Amino acid sequence: MSAHWISICTLIGMFVLATVLPINMGVIAFVGAFLVGTLVAGLNAKAILGGFPADLFLTLVGITYLFALAQNNGTIDWLVKLAVRAVRGRIAAIPWIMFFIAALLTSVGAVSPAAVAIIAPIALGFAAKYGINPLMMGLMVVHGAQGGGFSPISIYGGITNKIVAKAGLPLSEMTTMLASLGVNLTVSLLLFFMFGGMKLLRQKADASGEVPAVRRTAHGQGGAQVYGDAEAEALTEEHRTAIRDDDSLMNAAPVASADTGSRTYQLATVAGLIGLAVLTLFFKQDIGFVSISIGLLLTLMAPNLQKRALxxxxxxxxxxxxxxxxxxxxxxxxxxxxxxxxxVAGLTSPLMAALLLCFVGAVVSAFASSTAVLGSLIPLAVPFLEGDAGVSAIGFIAAMAVSSTIVDVSPFSTNGALVLANAKGIDRDVFFRQLLVYGAIVTLVAPVVVWLLFVVL
Structure with missing residues (x-):
């Protein structure tokens, strides 16, 4: 077996091992890099570490640290409550509020599972209280989180853009972002009308927050959460602090907490998030350094409040x-x-090679890590994207980004498992099968659709 095939088989084995066992794929990958690099490629440690993405490491640390600060000081909860109260009893608006809040969280730097962990308990509590289809509500939260996931200052967006730039391919950050948001928004619109959206448009809560025409459903048991991909390990303190009372936030009075900052501090946090977007988008500053700098300023304002952030x-x-x-x-x-x-390019046409990679990304990501898929598959496409191959690199990147993340509705992914665990008043076995069927449909259909939209057309 050639050295190339040994490294490829090792990569496949890493995905399989991380999917079957609850082992962080990064740990496996570092060991794999060491063994393959030294025993197969004849590289020394310095050469192996030359592939360590220091800029990406700084970006991820800075963004997740800043997001943890915003969660700890109550800014995220405050913004969620403001958005929910803005619906003024319009039941049909609640799923869309949840969609756009989840999209906003991931677009400013939250990892997708963390955003779903924060929003899903609230959203599914609303679904139980107001008779909203829990499948529709849960899926809209996940699609919202994925829809905002490719903004230039997001986790997925930062990873993808750095990988593409390193590969020397043409880069259009806005194309990837709008492709993800557009596809997920369109899918959510279809889900809204397929699962009772027209009925919701005719309902409105009264002054007490109740909907007389809706029979209140009993809240089901919590159920254990089972995570099926390596990204679940990212849900540490964010998930433990995300579970909230599922009564209506439109009627709940604010509850003071020892972990909640003052309103002035929360306004400063919002200003910091806006500053992050301005400095990185318009002044092209490094997002890692900027986010850590803003995080330090916020920490200096209340060091004791933010002890948990790091x-x-x-x-x-x-x-x-x-x-x-x-x-x-x-x-x-x-x-x-x-x-x-x-x-790959030699086996078939570049167009079919692009479709094949989109399918591989979707299938692997449905069971494993979307971020790992993006990091490993995009570089594989570089040879047939260079030159006059008839495949737009910008279009392919958009297609790969969407097909590798939209499948996270699967119950085997962290996002799907969070929806399953937080649904109330439902038969969990039936709900699991519904998520499974929907995830399978998306895995089979989405790669073809995005390939046609962004690569062929």
């Missing part, structure tokens, strides 16, 4: 991403990336 940084998620990136760096030094890309 511990809430998504270290397992960061370990996963930088580990896989380091292994891909070893594959790149070995020439395996070029070997695979040219082999």
């Amino acid at each position: 511990g809430q940084v998504s270290w397992p998620e960061i370990m996963l991403i930088v580990g896989v990136s380091t292994f891909v760096g070893v594959m790149d030094k070995m020439g395996t990336i070029d070997f695979v890309g040219h082999s």
Whole structure:
């Protein structure tokens, strides 16, 4: 077996092992980079560490640290309550409020599972109280989180854009962001009308927050949460602090908490998030340094309040991403990336190669880590995207981004498992099968649709 095939089989084995066992794929990837790099490629430790993505590491640490600060001081909860109260009893608006809040959270730097962990308990509590289909509500939260996931200052967006830039491919951050938001928004619109949206449009809560025409459903038991991919390890303190009382936030009075900052501090946090967007989008400053700088300013304002923030940084998620990136760096030094890309392009046309990679990304991501998929598959496409291959690199990146993340509605992914665990007043076995069927449909259909939209057309 050639060195190229040994590294490819190792990469496949890493995905399988991380899917079957609750082991962080980043740990496996670092070991794989060391063993393959030294025993197969003849590289020394310095050469192997040359593939360590220091800039990406700083970005992930900075963004997740700043998001932890915003969660701890009550800014996130405050913004959620303001948005929910804005619906003024319009029941049909609640799923869309949840969609856009989830999208906003991921667009400003929250990892997708953390955003779903915060919003899903609230959203599904609303679904039980107001007779909203829990499947529709849960799926709209997940699609919202995925829809906002490719903004230039988001986790997915930062990873993808850095990988594309490193590969020397044409880059359009706005195209990838709008593609993800557009596809997920369209899917959510279809789900809204398929699962009772027209009925909701005719309902409105009274002054007490009740809907007389809706029979109140009993709240079901909580149920254990089962996570099926490595990204679940990123849900540390964010998930434990995310579970809230599922009564209506439109009627609930604010409850003071020892962990909640003052309104002035929350306004400063919002200003910091806006400043992050302005400095990175318009002044092209490094998002990692900017986010850590803003986080330090907020910490100096209330150091005791933010003691937990550094511990809430998504270290397992960061370990996963930088580990896989380091292994891909070893594959790149070995020439395996070029070997695979040219082999795929040689087996079939570039258009079919693009479709094949989209399918691979969707299937693997439904069971494993979306971030790991993005980090490993995009570099494989570089050879047939370079030159006059008839495939737009910008379109392919958009298609790969969407097909590798929209499948996180699967109950085997963290997001799908969170929806399943937080649904109330339902038969969990039936709900699991519904999520499973929907996830399978999305996995089979989405790659073809996005390939047609962004690559062929």
